Amino acid sequence: MNDSKALIEKTRDLEGAQRYAEALKLIQEGRRGNPQDRMLAIRHAQLLEVTKQVSLAIGIYRGLIDSQPDKQEADLLIGLARCLLKSAQYEQAAKMFGQVQAKLPRHPDVLIGLAGCRRHKGALNEAERLVQEALAVSPDYKPAVHELAEIQIANKNLEESVRTLERNVLREDLYGDSLDLWLAQLKKLNRDRYAQEQLEAMVERYPKKVEFIFAHGVLAHRAGEISIARPALEQAARLSPNNYRILYELGVMERVAGNIERSQELVGQALAVNPDQPAALRTYGNDHPYKYGDAVFTRLNLAAARLADVPVIDQVHLHYALAKAYEDVKELDTAFRHYGIGGEKKRRLETYNERNTARIFQILPQVVTKQTFLASNQRGCESEIPVFILGMPRSGTSLMEQILSSHPEIFGAGELKFMTGILDNIEFGGRRIKLNDAEPVFGYDENASWEKRGQRYVDKLERLADKPYKRIVDKMPGNFNFVGLIHAILPKAKIIHSMRHPMETCLSCYRIHFAEGQQWSYNLRELGRYYKRYWGLMRHWREQFPEAVYEVRYEDNVADVEGQARRLIDYLGLEWNDRCLEFYNTDRPVRTASASQVRKPIYTTSTNRWRKYEQYLKPLLDELGPVVETYEAELARDYPGDASSATPAP
Secondary structure, eight states: OHHHHHHHHHHHHHHHTTOHHHHHHHHHHHHHHOTTOHHHHHHHHHHHHHTTOHHHHHHHHHHHHHHSTTTOOHHHHHHHHHHHHHTTOHHHHHHHHHHHHTTOTTOHHHHHHHHHHHHHHTOHHHHHHHHHHHHHHOTTOHHHHHHHHHHHHHTTOHHHHHHHHHHHHSSTTOOHHHHHHHHHHHHHTTOHHHHHHHHHHHHHHOTTOHHHHHHHHHHHHHTTOHHHHHHHHHHHHHHSTTOHHHHHHHHHHHHHTTOHHHHHHHHHHHHHHSTTOHHHHHHHHHTOOOOTTOHHHHHHHHHHHTGGGSOHHHHHHHHHHHHHHHHHTTOHHHHHHHHHHHHHHHHHHSOOOHHHHHHHHHHHHHHOOHHHHHHTOOOOOOOOOEEEEEESTTSSHHHHHHHHHTSTTEEEOOSOOOHHHHHTTEEETTEEEOOTTOOOSSOGGGOOOHHHHHHHHHHHHHHHSSSOOSEEEEOOGGGGGGHHHHHHHOTTOEEEEEEOOHHHHHHHHHTOOOSSOOGGGGSHHHHHHHHHHHHHHHHHHHHHOTTTEEEEEHHHHHHOHHHHHHHHHHHTTOOOOGGGGGGGGOOOOOOSTTTTGGGSOOOGGGGSOGGGGGGGOHHHHHHHHHHHHHHHHHHHHHSTTOGGGTOOOO
């Protein structure tokens, strides 16, 4: 018994130092030597719960309870109920928490657990009453504060939830789940800059606190600041070795940086620590060629067997991972069924308001025209540095940026998110344009001029590059919304519109689990309607500002890589450089789903993949029929003899 207590204390020390893998290994070794020791088994379940291996924790808790059904230990029942709640088994969790409450009516964990169950049923007032009871017992109890924030979020009080979460976050003994939730809410509120500033301050104050270091690295990574992200994540890995979250984030970062083999190695290490981690399974599978019977496919199917017991976002990851696997083994019916189910679940998680999305497509063509442009009597910033590559996601924008960024005088900055904030509240044609999803760079009362907005954008752009460049590329596809406005604030900027066959583009969007945004992509009809709005808006820009946009088709790039690359470089006013033809060797971050594709030479099979899925795409084709006909007619004009397949002739 004393040996067990000493071992348990050592695992607590390791947990406190965020050395979770070592703690788990130690407890597993201890249990092998003492398989009947209940204290070790309970500690094992607790560690599995802490490391979010909930399904395994449930198995141990159930086994302990079933082995002594008359004992009914409260800590075991609470632990099991808590894991059931985390795995979305709300009815069973509520029943078990209620069972314990009959004996321990004021136990904070029971009150919080019941509150979580009520919250998931929509009984928010009752949930808050239970949390307040728990806080009356223990005013600074971090799980209770966290649950209060969850209720505030459910009530759509996001700002209030941020303040509540900071009671758990901005302190040395922070609550990890609250840190994750705090970052998520600040992201929804477009306050990433605030989050980064707070984390920088906390890292400076607590330089050995791995949670702050890790979160700081994650935010830097998502902002494309690899030079900051890499040392932060590597430091976090040294402080907490074999931590699957850190290993996974490092793996994703290396994938973004183009180090695919290193990425697979790191994500594989994360899966060795936590074999059922759905996001890691999906990411690893992106560059794994599945075959029947291979170990990765087996692991994926084992995780999928417990699909109903994991949170919905994890179910989404698993569906997309399974879809990729079954596509690889040519079971297209099964693959497409998983794409459909995964997309439907994703849509339920991230509400999509199609009416609000359509608003920008309706307002901009009315307000931003050649006539209102000339009547505005303003001038923009004259810098020639900015280059915009825009269009639909998955239309070849990453490939084009990779080709351009291989030129020594061009810097590829990736998908930058601050143009919307630069343009928010801009005056055009006597009207102020409000972009509701933006974090404004300029206040409404400031009424910043076109020139000031353009200069602020250029200043931000230049700070991202490691040295002066003649051209810096922003390849945010969604900037297609703002072509006329970009031309106003940056009249000498180069704007490149990347196009690809509508069905290829939309199918590729539909098959991708996007890290954020693109909610329109998870339903075929909504996807088709969004594409039609994009198509119509680009037609408007082409008609109103024909001098502003240079258009390139993906199919043309495939048919004539060198010719298209030379024309692009000439459009940018630069001398040709042969490095542009070896774009797949260029080492630079690519923060999109195309990260691995742009490391390879262009392959012609990517121009006609949609045909094998045609039987599943009727809702999309119903929406896009006329657009597809128009696009294929243009291809037939340029590549006679093979228009039906949209494959360029030799």
